Amino acid sequence: MTGIRGRPAKFYKAEDYVYPEQVSWGQIFSDLKQNDVRPGQIAELIGVPQSSLQRLMGGVEPRHSIGQSLLELHSRYCST
DSSP, rough: BBBBGGOOOOOOOOGGGGOOOOOOOHHHHHHHHHTTHHHHHHOOOOOOOHHHHHHHTTOOOHHHHHHHHHHHHHHHHHOO
């Protein structure tokens, strides 16, 4: 049996797969707001224009580096 590009097909076990972690960005923004971190502060602290932050808060998935910054900000200002 052949797989992609004529290479032999590989059969993986279920535990071999790595699935992306789902982040609830809306919850991240909600938590920051509840801890008195305002959108203007978030934008400044992660280095993005407020218009970009508004798009993120509206549901646009952040690129990796911005997502990491948001998670770091969340870990600093929001207790778990």
